[in-house]
Amino acid sequence: MAQAPYTRVKDFLKQGLAEGRWTPGAQMPSESELVSQFQVSRMTVGRAIRELQAEGLVTRVQGVGTFAAHLARVSSTLTITDLHEDILSRGHQHQARVVLSRQEPTADGLAQQLGLPLGAPVFHTLIIHYENGVPLQCEDRYVNPACAPDYLGVDFTQTTPTHYLLEVAPLWEAQYSIEAGQPSAHEAELLGITPADPCLIIVRRTMNRDVPITLARLVHPGARYQIHGQFKP
Amino acid sequence: MAQAPYTRVKDFLKQGLAEGRWTPGAQMPSESELVSQFQVSRMTVGRAIRELQAEGLVTRVQGVGTFAAHLARVSSTLTITDLHEDILSRGHQHQARVVLSRQEPTADGLAQQLGLPLGAPVFHTLIIHYENGVPLQCEDRYVNPACAPDYLGVDFTQTTPTHYLLEVAPLWEAQYSIEAGQPSAHEAELLGITPADPCLIIVRRTMNRDVPITLARLVHPGARYQIHGQFKP
DNA sequence: CAGTGGTCTAGACCACTGA
DNA sequence: CAGTGGTCTAGACCACTGA
Numbered sequence: 461m462a463q464a465p466y467t468r469v470k471d472f473l474k475q476g477l478a479e480g481r482w483t484p485g486a487q488m489p490s491e492s493e494l495v496s497q498f499q500v501s502r503m504t505v506g507r508a509i510r511e512l513q514a515e516g517l518v519t520r521v522q523g524v525g526t527f528a529a530h531l532a533r534v535s536s537t538l539t540i541t542d543l544h545e546d547i548l549s550r551g552h553q554h555q556a557r558v559v560l561s562r563q564e565p566t567a568d569g570l571a572q573q574l575g576l577p578l579g580a581p582v583f584h585t586l587i588i589h590y591e592n593g594v595p596l597q598c599e600d601r602y603v604n605p606a607c608a609p610d611y612l613g614v615d616f617t618q619t620t621p622t623h624y625l626l627e628v629a630p631l632w633e634a635q636y637s638i639e640a641g642q643p644s645a646h647e648a649e650l651l652g653i654t655p656a657d658p659c660l661i662i663v664r665r666t667m668n669r670d671v672p673i674t675l676a677r678l679v680h681p682g683a684r685y686q687i688h689g690q691f692k693p
Numbered sequence: 694m695a696q697a698p699y700t701r702v703k704d705f706l707k708q709g710l711a712e713g714r715w716t717p718g719a720q721m722p723s724e725s726e727l728v729s730q731f732q733v734s735r736m737t738v739g740r741a742i743r744e745l746q747a748e749g750l751v752t753r754v755q756g757v758g759t760f761a762a763h764l765a766r767v768s769s770t771l772t773i774t775d776l777h778e779d780i781l782s783r784g785h786q787h788q789a790r791v792v793l794s795r796q797e798p799t800a801d802g803l804a805q806q807l808g809l810p811l812g813a814p815v816f817h818t819l820i821i822h823y824e825n826g827v828p829l830q831c832e833d834r835y836v837n838p839a840c841a842p843d844y845l846g847v848d849f850t851q852t853t854p855t856h857y858l859l860e861v862a863p864l865w866e867a868q869y870s871i872e873a874g875q876p877s878a879h880e881a882e883l884l885g886i887t888p889a890d891p892c893l894i895i896v897r898r899t900m901n902r903d904v905p906i907t908l909a910r911l912v913h914p915g916a917r918y919q920i921h922g923q924f925k926p
Numbered sequence: 927c928a929g930t931g932g933t934c935t936a937g938a939c940c941a942c943t944g945a
Numbered sequence: 946c947a948g949t950g951g952t953c954t955a956g957a958c959c960a961c962t963g964a
Binding site for chain 1: 713717744747868873874920
Binding site: 490491492503506509510520521522523524525526 | 948949950951952953
């Protein structure tokens, strides 16, 4: 099975970039040069270069040319996964304990974050997730009732809020922050650690077309949780 | 200025996905349906759908069809930025203090990580980065001498190792982990914090075509450093 | 078999850049 | 002006799937 022509062009350029044949900022072969070099149509080399551009490996300027990208800002993907699936994929058991599940009036900062009027009802759950019996995450979550009216009726020992919300409210945009911090006294108690133990804290807000769906604070004992990732062009 | 036809098709599909018009797993219009609906050529709808596929919004199966993606695994981009640029972009001042810069014999675990024989020389720098005079990062870095022979001669109060290495050794692949932990006694002293203060610790290894270039441990006081990101299709 | 996506071609017109 | 990328068309052949 012969390789597709556009991948041959793409691989040629990619290899040259890896070898430093075109150093960052240098002009790369034009579409017409590649057309005659590879004896393919311009659509084909166009696709090859466009994909490299999408991967951030080259930059293009109309009327000027294609250039090897400055890799100063290399980006990697950080995947928002469902903790339940993560744990199962490690061949371990996942349990959840629902500490709290109720409706509350929205407090001050929260109202703003969820785009609700101050004091409007909001759903609040506090769930501890265990991997093989060991507490791994304290999930403190507020949900916009308009996006998931039946949220409080769900049995979260059987499904996770993340999973349920992805089903009922198509996620469209997410913002998150990651930091190291100390758990609150209550969180420490629930996680079976001391308030001095460092934790990885992720705060995440998801929205659908400017309507906030949910705000979650995810606290993980530092010794038990790591984020891994890699970048590969 | 009329919108390009392929973006019209792409936006139509994207909007439908945001509205939940096609729920995860549902079959979406075929290329030929879109061709007659939009009165464009198949190449054009093909490009629109291919880009949605690259963004992870749809999945395609040859001979079967195009389907709305299950968004269970939504990914966001985490950008490897140069701390120096980060700080300047906030309008702040960046200073670096070189605590250590020398050649050492490679220790056990390190040799493996860098693909060097045990005891082979390796470059080692320890640098503290300050934002407006406040310690923000402790950068403990080992460098494969073969990739950057002049590394130890560089004045790292003037340029950062990240920046220098991106210049001399085209980065091609990176692996990282992020966790919360406690600094070593030495790190705490250098950062002006106590060993009990939680820190965000990033360990990053970069390589070029299977040749490890550098391994860095970046320790940040939790109270002073956060990672922010967002996902938006 | 009909329908799907995967890919390619040989041309075309355009906007933009810099000499 | 010549050269660049941005985009499109109308066809084509193919591999694959499921009835």
